[in-house]
Amino acid sequence: MPQIQHIIDALERIAPPALQEDYDNSGLLVGEPHTEIQKVLVSLDVTEEVVEEARSCGAGLIVSHHPIVFKPLSSLTGKNQVERTVMAALRAGIGLYAIHTNLDNVAHGVNAMMCRKLGLEGMKVLRPAANTLAKVVTFVPHGHAEAVREAMFSAGGGRIGRYDECSFSLAGEGTFRAGKGAQPYVGQPDERHHEGETRIEMVVERWNLSKVIRGMKSAHPYEEVAHDAVLLDNLHPTAGSGGVGTFAEPMPWGDFVDRVKSAFGAPMVRHTIPTKNTVQKVALCGGTGSFLLSDAMRAGADVFLSSDFKYHEFFATEGQITIADIGHAEAESGISQWLVDQLADLKDGFPNFAVLLSEVRTNPIHVS
Numbered sequence: 001m002p003q004i005q006h007i008i009d010a011l012e013r014i015a016p017p018a019l020q021e022d023y024d025n026s027g028l029l030v031g032e033p034h035t036e037i038q039k040v041l042v043s044l045d046v047t048e049e050v051v052e053e054a055r056s057c058g059a060g061l062i063v064s065h066h067p068i069v070f071k072p073l074s075s076l077t078g079k080n081q082v083e084r085t086v087m088a089a090l091r092a093g094i095g096l097y098a099i100h101t102n103l104d105n106v107a108h109g110v111n112a113m114m115c116r117k118l119g120l121e122g123m124k125v126l127r128p129a130a131n132t133l134a135k136v137v138t139f140v141p142h143g144h145a146e147a148v149r150e151a152m153f154s155a156g157g158g159r160i161g162r163y164d165e166c167s168f169s170l171a172g173e174g175t176f177r178a179g180k181g182a183q184p185y186v187g188q189p190d191e192r193h194h195e196g197e198t199r200i201e202m203v204v205e206r207w208n209l210s211k212v213i214r215g216m217k218s219a220h221p222y223e224e225v226a227h228d229a230v231l232l233d234n235l236h237p238t239a240g241s242g243g244v245g246t247f248a249e250p251m252p253w254g255d256f257v258d259r260v261k262s263a264f265g266a267p268m269v270r271h272t273i274p275t276k277n278t279v280q281k282v283a284l285c286g287g288t289g290s291f292l293l294s295d296a297m298r299a300g301a302d303v304f305l306s307s308d309f310k311y312h313e314f315f316a317t318e319g320q321i322t323i324a325d326i327g328h329a330e331a332e333s334g335i336s337q338w339l340v341d342q343l344a345d346l347k348d349g350f351p352n353f354a355v356l357l358s359e360v361r362t363n364p365i366h367v368s
């Protein structure tokens with residue numbers, strides 16, 4: 001039987017927790033990592049009804065997109081639905097895990113799901129993430145270069161977009177002199193030693209930095225491993241906010257609206273006056289996306305599709321782009337099924353393990 005930690009590991013491979021926004025509270029919110037569970041229930045939100053659903057179907061963990069706890073709880077007395085939901089989960093011994101803005105911020109996450117539903121192609125991140133990349137450089141005797149490279153790759157180094165095992169190597173010569181008490185791998189104490197070395201460098205996501213450096217050191221033969229860890233100014237190619245993609249053919253505005261409604265089960269689309277008769281390039285953001293309007297305009301999108309626009313924000317298009325606003329829950333509704341599919345891979349290692357999609361309608365907004 002898997003432990004909650006196995007599910008966490010799988011979810012963190014999908015979306016590193018370090019990619020969550022400052023205001024967010026993703027991660028394990030209730031429960032102990034080593035609890036064994038047989039079933040996981042996936043839902044967009046956690047409510048008391050969802051906890052009850054998990055209890056009655058025997059799920060030991062609820063994975064939701066939205067975290068039930070956002071602000072720290074100073075008491076647990078059941079005075080509001082957040083406290084009652086947490087208490088119900090505790091009483092039933094059910095863990096709660098949220099995978100929220102970190103799933104928004106990976107290119108294969110929420111926005112990719114929305115692009116697929118609409119039939120948009122060639123998705124790129126709308127606002128690539130800053131301050132996420134570093135470069136690690138080390139110098140290693142030629143004969144050990146491959147082992148060190150391999151150790152760094154397997155710790156997560158050298159990933160760029162859809163590529164992995166990216167590195168650069170250059171042959172050169174290093175020098176060192178071993179001092180008192182040193183046990184040099186090669187060379188004599190108190191004498192300058194010249195050694196043919198390979199300089200290996202690779203990009204590392206900052207959240208993998210210590211793991212990659214640990215891996216590098218463990219495969220490196222030297223007692224003191226010379227290395228540079230340099231924070232990069234580059235933007236992340238496959239992490240950040242929102243997405244932008246194109247339809248193979250321009251689509252008449254009316255057809256676009258129909259497609260949005262059917263793809264997301266949206267009862268209506270609130271929008272500004274269409275700036276063009278047809279739509280081809282669409283920027284989008286699952287959840288509250290108005291903060292990306294200027295990015296969508298810069299990307300040259302015909303439409304910016306998102307949720308939760310306020311009245312005054314609809315004025316900010318400058319006639320350059322059409323805002324299309326659909327319900328928050330409708331826009332993100334496909335992400336629960338997507339998570340169910342991703343977690344189903346765990347069944348390979350744990351045959352009796354099951355992942356279920358919640359049947360509770362958690363969306364508090366109704367359209368009449």
Ligand SMILES: [Zn+2]
Nearest residue numbers: 286287288332
């Ligand atoms: Zn959301």
